[in-house]
Amino acid sequence: MRLFASARWLLPALLFALIPASSRAQLLISVEIAPPVLPVYVQPVCPQPNLMWTPGYWAWGPDGYFWVPGAWVPAPYEGALWTPPYWGWESGHYGFHDGYWGPHVGYYGGVNYGFGFGGIGFAGGEWRGGVFAYNTAVVQVNTTIIHTTYVDQTIVQRTTIVNPNHVAYNGGPGGIQHPPAPEELVAQHEQHVPPTKFQAQHFAAAKVDKTSYVKANGGHPKILAVAKPLPAEKHAPPPGFKPPAATASKSAPAAAPKAAPAAAPKAEPKPAAKAAAPEAKPAPKAATPKTETRPEAKPAPKVAPKPEAKPAPKAAAPRTAPTPETRPAPKAEPRTEARPEPKAAAPKPQARPEPKSEPKAAAPKPQPRPESKPAPKPQPKPAPAPKKQTKPEDEKPR
Numbered sequence: 001m002r003l004f005a006s007a008r009w010l011l012p013a014l015l016f017a018l019i020p021a022s023s024r025a026q027l028l029i030s031v032e033i034a035p036p037v038l039p040v041y042v043q044p045v046c047p048q049p050n051l052m053w054t055p056g057y058w059a060w061g062p063d064g065y066f067w068v069p070g071a072w073v074p075a076p077y078e079g080a081l082w083t084p085p086y087w088g089w090e091s092g093h094y095g096f097h098d099g100y101w102g103p104h105v106g107y108y109g110g111v112n113y114g115f116g117f118g119g120i121g122f123a124g125g126e127w128r129g130g131v132f133a134y135n136t137a138v139v140q141v142n143t144t145i146i147h148t149t150y151v152d153q154t155i156v157q158r159t160t161i162v163n164p165n166h167v168a169y170n171g172g173p174g175g176i177q178h179p180p181a182p183e184e185l186v187a188q189h190e191q192h193v194p195p196t197k198f199q200a201q202h203f204a205a206a207k208v209d210k211t212s213y214v215k216a217n218g219g220h221p222k223i224l225a226v227a228k229p230l231p232a233e234k235h236a237p238p239p240g241f242k243p244p245a246a247t248a249s250k251s252a253p254a255a256a257p258k259a260a261p262a263a264a265p266k267a268e269p270k271p272a273a274k275a276a277a278p279e280a281k282p283a284p285k286a287a288t289p290k291t292e293t294r295p296e297a298k299p300a301p302k303v304a305p306k307p308e309a310k311p312a313p314k315a316a317a318p319r320t321a322p323t324p325e326t327r328p329a330p331k332a333e334p335r336t337e338a339r340p341e342p343k344a345a346a347p348k349p350q351a352r353p354e355p356k357s358e359p360k361a362a363a364p365k366p367q368p369r370p371e372s373k374p375a376p377k378p379q380p381k382p383a384p385a386p387k388k389q390t391k392p393e394d395e396k397p398r
Helices: 002-016 021-026 153-158 182-188 197-208 247-267 269-280 282-297 299-303 305-309 329-338 354-362 368-372 384-395
Strands: 051-054 057-061 064-068 071-074 081-083 086-090 093-097 100-102 125-128 131-135
Touching: 051 081, 057 197, 064 197, 071 197
Parallel strands: none
Antiparallel strands: 051 071, 057 064, 081 100, 086 093, 125 131
């Protein structure tokens, strides 16, 4: 049985090199054993832009089915999409259809591989010009490096085939019943690019790994996906192919710069006009303190001559002067000078007691002078007094 299966696998492999690349998706590797169920695993995070996810799948080798791990692969040309391989029931056998690169995602048997490949088309992202945008509803990407992302749950629900048993083949007993849709048939007959040589090396590495076979792992491979992306291999796009225009990515940033400059000039002139008004008002206010200083100079000369005449005859006047030396009076004068200047007419007669406060300021300066003057004055005054009295006394006896 093993020799028969291996012989049937070698014959299609020899014919594989003779068939054009655009038709390799139709090549069948027929075996009589159904592939195992698809294992459940976590998708590695996409580390850089413009990488396409190629889901893992079961392939046939010398020792039966083996698992080819999923991997991130650079697109061979701008706008290329990956159609994964699949197994299909045909004429009592399970045939293998290889994957390919093309402008559109073709038919892959309705197998739900996950991560955007829900069975119909691809819901994991789309090309926007030269940049691929990822639908983070089903794809994991490093958003600190990749900024072209969006979320669309509607397309995911519309392109998903419910497969709770994780069946890995189409048709036959227990298989997925999903015939190709018209658009899938059109994409299947387009000119394709085969898997890159790095994808072929990835396939060959899994094929020689004994732990990847079902006989060794019981349908649970240890390596289900690789985190490191495969190297890039560039190919020319099919003749007449035009990459999708960048409509969604360019429209969003174009609207942002227009709104920013429009709002800035409107807000700036308003505060500028308001700021000019208060600047003109403080100018006249500055002139008011100048007028306050002038009346202060006028009362000084008027009060000075009046107190000089009165304290001379009265000896008790200088003794009463220290009593009002509380110094609240001069503090009240500047407060009343700002507003009650018209009321100054009434307190004019009160200007006489006010000089007592003014000499207070002069008192500390002439304090040494009155101390020297009163000493000589009282001595000469008692001396002439007796002289006047002696004169009349001398006259009487004569």
